[in-house]
Amino acid sequence: MTDAPENSPHPATADLADAVREVEHHVAAAGWDAPVRVFALVRTQAALATEPGLADQLDPTVLAAAQAAPWHLTSIEQEGLPAADDLEELLAGLSWPSSVDGVAVTVERVVLPPDAEAQMPAGTQEALDYLLAHPDRQDVRLAVGVLRDGPSWCAVRSRANDADDQVGQGPDLVPGLVTALRSTLE
DSSP: OOOOOOOOSTHHHHHHHHHHHHHHHHHHHHSSSSSOOOEEEEEEHHHHHHHHGGGEEEEEEHHHHHHTTTTTEEEEEESSSOOOSSSHHHHTTTTOTTTTTEEEEEEEEOOOOOOHTTTSSSHHHHHHHHHOOOTOOEEEEEEEETTTTTTTTEEEGGGGGGGGGGGGETTTTSSHHHHHHHHTTT
16 A cells, blocks of 8 residues: 655645545445446635535534645535446546536446456457456456646555555556546646
8 A cells, every 4th residue: 555655746645645545435335336436626625715514514523634734625526427438438528617626536447467458359248248257357446536737646446355454546556547537627
């Protein structure tokens, strides 16, 4: 497990890492075989300034953390997402107002070792059948967050090692998804 660097170049890296871990933990509590979930990330202090009633909804420890850290982030799950055939299409249809500081997404994927992936059939249905039946497949949940013109953070949990202390983390574990999320903030 990798933690956010203490001397990171952007002041929000540690706060983004905390927010992504919180999102991943929240989604993990609901179990596996879940749909894609999308979260707006907003600076908690700014959200409290525009919506003072939010303070009544937050745990006192969250309020204290927000007062101590200017980049403390609150995640807001987005409901009623537009219909999309896949994650790429969904993300291509999203955009965020300037009041949103970042975005996070969770998605489940099936991965294979490189040698098994190289043997995957070309046809869509054949490839899916091969993937789902392969004895070395791994189910993973990806939680990826990015900030507008700032850092990214990723958390990866495998179904085979489904424990909070077994979640891999780092700034660029899923570079393609980081890039796709960042494009929703442009």
